[in-house]
Amino acid sequence: MLEIRKAVVSFDEQDVMALERIVNDADEKEALRFLKQSIYDRILHSQQGRLKSHLDTSNPVEGFIQRNK
Secondary structure (H helix, E strand, C coil): CCCCCCCCCCCCHHHHHHHHHHHHHCCHHHHHHHHHHHHHHHHHHHHCCCCCCHHHCCCHHHHHHHHCC
């Protein structure tokens, strides 16, 4: 799951050409593939190692027991 924050994605010449082709052809399947591969996967990769899970904290059961004594 992505962290909700601003992100910048750069495109090389091939990405721009692919985007132009998708728009001109109105190719919906290719557009979704492009979004996933060129945007979503890059943002996901940039956030790797920065995401935190509630499971990464100390023992959550122990904290629950202490709060409810």
